[in-house]
Each structure stands twice: as structure tokens, then as C-alpha cells.
Amino acid sequence: MLQRFAPLVPLALTLVLAACAGQVAPPQAGYQGAPRTHSAAPWAQDDATPAETGEPTAQELAELTDDQPYQLPQLADSILSHGLSLVGTRYRFGGSSAKSGFDCSGFIGYLFKEEAGLQLPRSTREMINIDAPLVERDELEPGDLVFFSTNGRGRVSHAGIYLGDDQFIHSASRRSGGVRVDSLDDRYWRRSFIEAKRALAMAPSEALERHP
Template sequence: MTKRDWLQKSTVAVMLSTSLLLYAEGGQAAAKTVDSQSSVKAEEIVQVATSLIGKDYKYGAVGPNSFGSAGLATYVYKQVGLTIDDTIAKLYKTGTSIPLDNIQAGDLLFFSSNGKDAPTFMGISIGNDQYISSSQSEEAVVLKQLSRDRKKLVGARRILAEDTGVGATPAPGKQEESASSIADRVIAAGKKYIGTPYEYSSSRANKKTMDCSEFTMWAYRDGANIDMGNGGARSQALFVKSNGTYTTDINKLKKGDLVFFMAYKGYKESDYKGINVPQQSITHVAIYLGDDKLLHTFSKESGGVTITDFKRTHWEYRFIMGGRPY
């Protein structure tokens, strides 16, 4: 029997025993835990990651036939519509740090040989004390037991929103209601700053003046406890792409979304014809209020943080993308 055949047979055996455990009398607590972690997205991550068991390890590879340690996570998340970084160092800083006793399916796990220093390899939790990793020593994508490697575990990061997990399908509308509630809080927090004076490249140390990205930074921190960092509009766009959902279709924007724009080239639609939108740099960010309105700040003359019309104005013609960082 080849090493690959042994690996695949062993994996099937482990996964089968885990499934049986859930239905055994002693496995009811585990089943209840799985049922309580409700997320279709996490289920998809588990399914994709599991399907790759037995694929070759190759340093720096990002699939589809071979994977490096970080490349496996990059590929899996891409298959479910989420773009994340492709190095261990960058992934170790993305998303939200999770207590090691609160790991859920879909979380990224980071390990070092001595359990103390910066991580040198990583994996994806699939729940039930298991994770999947592209292992250099085993030369393949393998299923592992987390408790056996606990001493090497140095951190866990959650890319998915807090209401994700694995198990039962959420009740109809539950996730959308949660997202809508967050959006309402962000908008309410943002409206409190209406009239705050505009200052280009303002200091993040206080709220006396704001530029566009400082305003959206505070609105999301105050309203949703989401920290996108101290960077500008382009940095926030990258954060949205890495941690949330986004669209380039202006008609798919939802209230509370961050909306990103290119530089001003004129007030007429014709001023933006022939422009390759994906190649344009992001220069401005606003919060979409719904009902064709934007909440943002962009000049001293406008009176600071204010509400403006969106469509049929230069803001519509300057639109690049929009989305939410959760």
C-alpha cells in the first residue's frame, strides 16, 4: 500500500468514526455543539477543505493540485467567495483573534514547533477537534487531531462573521436580520458625526475633524465594534475584500455598506466614459444609507460630514465597488 493510499484510508476511517460518535449516546453533547454553530459558509469551507485531503504538498503552491501551508487556506476560502492573503505572516494578522478554547469550524489555526514563536505552519479547523493542513513532513494535505498538536498552537483567527459556525441551517432571514441590525448601528453612529468639520489626512487621535476614511473608521468602530485599522480608503477596501463581502454592481449595495470611488473627473456621466474602472485607484469612501443616499465627508465647503444624493450624480459615475467588512 502506498503512503497516499494509507493516508486516504486512514482519513476515511477517522471521519467515519467521528460521524458515528455524533449519533452514539456519548456523542450527544458533540452533536449539540455542532448544531449550535450555524453557518452555511463555514459548512462550505469544511466541504472544500475535506475534498482536498490527499493532495500534494508543495511549498508556496495555491492549488488546485498541490498546496503550501498558507496556500491551502487561500484556495479554500477563494472557492467559497472570500479573498484572503497567501502567506502565514499576513493571515496571522487578518480577521479576528479567537480564544483557543472557542475555536469553530472555518477558523484558521497557527502553529510553531515550540508553541511560542511566530507561526511556521497553519491549518483550517473543521470542528470536532479536527483540522486540515498541507503538511510538509507528510508531503500531502492531511486531516489531524487538534488536541494532539495543542502544545504547538500559537493562535487562531476568525475570518467569518461571529454568527458563523457549522451545523443546522439558520432560520430564514436570521443572517440578513443580523446584518441589517449591524448596518443600522453603523448608520446611527455615523449620523452622530454630521457637521464634524472636514480635514484632509486628519489625525485619528481625536474626532475634532475628519477625512472620509477616518469618518467611516469611527462609524464602524462605534456602531459595530469593527476595527478596520487606521488606513485610508484603499486600506479599508482591502479589509472589506479580506474580511467581508463586496460587489462591483451598484444595484446590489445594501444599507450600511462602505462605498468606494475613483478620483473626480467631472460632474457629467460622459466625463467617465471609456474608463477602465478596475484599473482606477480608490480615492474616497462613504457609507450607503439606502434610498439613494450617501453619508460621508469630502470637503470643507460641503460642511463636513453630510448626506448627499448618490445616483445620477458624479458619485454614481465614480463608483468602483462597495461592501461590508463582516
């Protein structure tokens, strides 16, 4: 199933050049046609920051996961367009800005704050517990958060943002070039995938008004 944002991925990626070296293991260079896998690196586990108010009602949350047309495409496009413009930005443990570099949760938090006015928790362990709708693997929409257990212990240790067409963007590691695009269908990510959440359902109403 080709997701709505997927057609923008090749166009945006021709404008940026992903870095090729990194800190985590097997994978090769950054995004060059078909995404490639890599091993995990340590991820930041800093203090959480409370989410802003303005969460939708229970009925609205339910509608987001029912068989309804996706309600947040413009907001997702804004987040992902910004994210793709940062492909190649270096990985930095604890980093949360384009200038200093990003770790995985810092990258997600930066984009959601900048484009959706949504303050997410700082660590992946707390981010996975946000009060947002769970999304089935085959019902992912652009902008959904995807979580992984990269340490083999079944506990969340990494996260990214779903792009569409089974691809996601994340700040991977130093050795794999920092911010890059990978595929959920790659064996490494398929095996380490835990769950996904629709964090955009928590976006404040002002953000939705800016992106009708």
C-alpha cells in the first residue's frame, strides 16, 4: 500500500546527500535508492518533558484509528519535509538540534515541536508511553512514530518517524551517517520493531489550524 507521503520521498532525497559513516554496525551508506539496515547504538534516556495540553477527545482518538480517511496529512507533510531536509545531519548522543546533531528521540522531539507545537518526552522509554493511539503495522500513516528494540532485550531503545511506503526517517548513529531513511521491511528493523503510535493525534489545535 503506497502511503500518501511516499511520492515526496525520492524527490526530497535527491536534494540532500546522506552521510556514509557511523557508529552502529552492519549497515552501509545512507539512503541511496533502496534503504539499508544497520546495527544499533546507545540512545539518549534523558528526563521527560510533559506533553502540552490540547489532546483530542476519546471519540476523536478512536476515529483516527478507525477506517476513516487520514485526518492529519498536511501536518505530517510539514514534519516529514523538514525531516528530509535534515538527512545527513550528524548523530550526537543527547543532541536535539540541527546545529549540535541529534540522537533518535532528540530528532523526533525537535520536528514535532517545530512543526506541530507538540512537546514530546525526551527519552524513547517515555516517548513510547505517550497517551496516543496505537497503530497496527499495516495501518501506518505518514507522521506515525515507530519504536524498536535494538538491544535484543525486548525494551524500547530506538525510534523514528514513518514516511510512507514502508520507510521511516530517524537519527541512526555516527557510523551510519546520522539522520537517514531506512525500510521497515529490512530484516533488522522488521525483527526489532515493537509498536507504533499516532502522536499527531495529540497535536494542539493551533497546529491543526496552521495546516488545514
